[in-house]
Amino acid sequence: MLVCAAGFVLCAALAAYALARSRSEREDLARTELVLLPLASFALLGALWFVEYRAVGSAARAGGLLAGALAGVCSLWVARRFAPSFALPLLGTLVLSLGAVSALRESGSALHEWLNGPRDPGGASKAPAVTSAPLPAAGDRPPVVLITVDTLRADRVLGDSPARVPTPSLDALAADSVVFTQARSAAPWTKPALATLLTGLSPLVHGMTNRRARLPDEVETLAERLRAAGYKTGGVGLNAHLERAFRFDQGFDDYAFPARADFGIGLGARVLTRFFPTRYPGVFPNTTAIAEVAVAWIRAHAREPFFLWLHVLDPHWPYEPPAEWLDEPEAEPRRWGESEMVTAVQAGNTKPGQAERERVAELYAGEVRYVDAELARVLATLRELDLYERALIVFASDHGEEFWEHGRYEHGHTLYDEVLRVPLFFKLPGADARATVDAAVSTEALTPTVLDVLGLAYEPARMSSRSLVPWWRTPAVAMTEALFASGTYYFGEKRAVVFDGTKLVLELDTGRSELFDLRQDPRELHSLVAALPALQAEGLRLAADWQARCEGLRTELGIQGDATADAGEGLERMLQELGYAGHE
Ligand SMILES: [Zn+2]
Incomplete structure (x- = not known):
């Protein structure tokens, strides 16, 4: 200042x-x-x-x-x-x-x-440096663009759900990509989910599971790895959890994540928003503004190998899409965005009727359509600069959003699939493979997959996930492995294990667990715990083993503190109650 x-x-x-x-x-x-x-x-x-x-x-x-x-x-x-x-x-x-x-x-x-900061944050002022001269060969290092959309449910952009939203730009990208239709996030809220996505480490390893946690320096991020390989690295977007203060900027030459608090409380911002609502629709930069910075950054670095991470927030509440993306204008635009409303609904003090719930889902859909249209500009820039074909473009989300499937809304509170399932596409350089993979995978695999595609060496033993490349290169040897989710934000610590088409959800505080057959009961409404105790025990054992593996990896990486010891004891206690003395 x-x-x-x-x-x-x-x-x-x-x-x-x-x-x-x-x-x-x-x-x-x-x-x-x-x-x-x-x-x-x-x-x-x-x-x-x-x-x-x-x-x-x-x-x-x-x-x-x-x-x-x-x-x-x-x-x-x-x-x-x-x-x-x-x-x-x-x-x-x-x-x-x-x-x-x-x-x-x-x-x-x-x-x-x-x-x-070290350099120009958005690159915007140096933007139009691109000429029509051919791009110099950047060896075999294709540009890498990672696009993450906050709070984007998989069923809104993939599959044949009646709730699917028209998203032509994402459809076009998906058509050129390897698409994972059953990807799940490792956590139900931004901070742990994106820390996992950018490191290949479980939240139980990096420990970004509370509001104040900072990404440990011992962790090697995707940006650090790509920078070491000669990439220019840039991150642009919005979400208070991703600020520099939390060390998400590790490995980024340029990092432009404006702090939400700084945008939210400025008197000038409030005055401009109040009196010029069309020009300044909100106090936070929206997807349009973020896409603008991303486009400028791409133009500025088009002639060198670059890695750009672009994170847009709009589908996250408040659900306030620009009016052009709504069939009918919203009478009370901020009603479904006020944090008081979120708190009231979470606490069960406000029970919206069916019509209100449908309206919320419509507002959310408007946000998704808006974001799709804005991302089109970023993708069009890549095409215009002849980068699209050569680029590795990865598309993902950090988590989904509940619309009362299990009695509440928002995210961060459960590990059911409306909150965990997210889109995950890889548009490969030269689009050398296009496929649809229906196996259950975790977004935790994003970092090792990107490194694998680029042919960059890494030590698989120092990550808690594996590359997904075999799923399209050698499907015969690709193996479905158990997936884990953890790190809830509200209502007590939970764990989820997805294995063999089954999902076990554990509440560590209460010792309650639920077991779902994801094929027969994809909406996770009928728990089979009473009917299938052996499967429940199997899931518990997997969770306890996973806990131990993550603790081991944490020690091996030299990450200080024992962020997960209580949870480990909780899992042991649940196993003992089921009659298992240990989990070996
Ligand atoms: Zn998020």
Whole structure:
């Protein structure tokens, strides 16, 4: 916040100057003041605009802020002109400095990155460096683009569910890809799910299972591995859980994840959103803004091997798609986004009727259609630059979303499939394979799969998942393995094990478990625990073994602390209650 502090100092100096002048030359309405004050403020605001532009890459947004601030300068000037006493100019200066600080807060950590980060965060200011000259050969290192859409349910974009949403851009990408129709996330909320996706490690290994956890330095991320292989690496997106503070930026040359808090509480942001709702539809950058930065970054780095991770948040509540993506406009746009509403529904204090539930699902579908249209621009840029064909493009989500399938909504609270099942596609370089794989796999396998596709060496023993490449290269030897999910955010710690078409869900606090036949009962409504105790025990044993393996890997990687010991004891206790003294 260097510029912020400088702004404060300058404004305070101006105020002190105005005060001194007013005292010494009370009779003389100092002309220098009338010129100097607006000029100095203008210079400050010009600098603000430049910083804002560098930080967010949006001239329009920066211009909006500048216009608002200029209005402040004009009112200050008018106040000084008609009220020779120093009180009003002082007040004006104070308001102006607050406005400046607020505008700076709005540009938030993007600005912070620009000031403190290693390089230009969005690459936006250097963008149009691409010419029509042929791209230099980048050896056999194809561009890698990882697109993750927060909170995207698999059944909205894959398969023949009646709830499927028209997503032409994703359909086109899927048609060129190896598509895993039964992929599940390793965790039901953003932080552990994406930490797993970017490391190939279970949440039980990296330990990103609470609000404050930071990605351990001992962990080697996909970005670190690709950077070591000569890739330029960039991450752009939005979700407070993915901020630099949580060390998600490990391995990224450029990392532009604006802090949600910084976007949310700036006075300037609130004023702009309140009075210019069409231009500033929300206080967070939406998918359009994020796609813009991603496109600029791709253009800036098209001539070198690059890895771009793009994460968009819009399907996450608040469900507020732009009006053009809704069949009928929403009367109360924020109703289904207020955190109070989420809390009330989670606590069971609000019980929406069927019509309301359907409306929520429609709003969500509108978000999915909107995101699909915006991602089209990113994919079109890759095509325009002749990168699409050569690129490895991976598409995934961090988790799904419940719409009352098990009595609640949102995510982070259960391990049922509406929350765990996510899309997972790999568009291979040269599209050298296109396939649909129906085997149950975990997004945990994303990192080893990317490394395998690129032919980059890694030690499989130092990951908790395996490459999915055999599923399309040598399907005969590909093996379905048990999958695990963990790391709930609300309502107590849970575990899920998917094995042999069966899913065991465990509540570690209560010792309750449920067993579902995913083929006969894909909606997970009828637990078979009472009918099939041997299968329940098998699932429990798998969970306990997995726990032990993850603890071992944690030690081997040198990750400090024992984040999972309690859970291990809980699993042991449940096994003992079933009559198993140990799990060996
Ligand atoms: Zn998420």
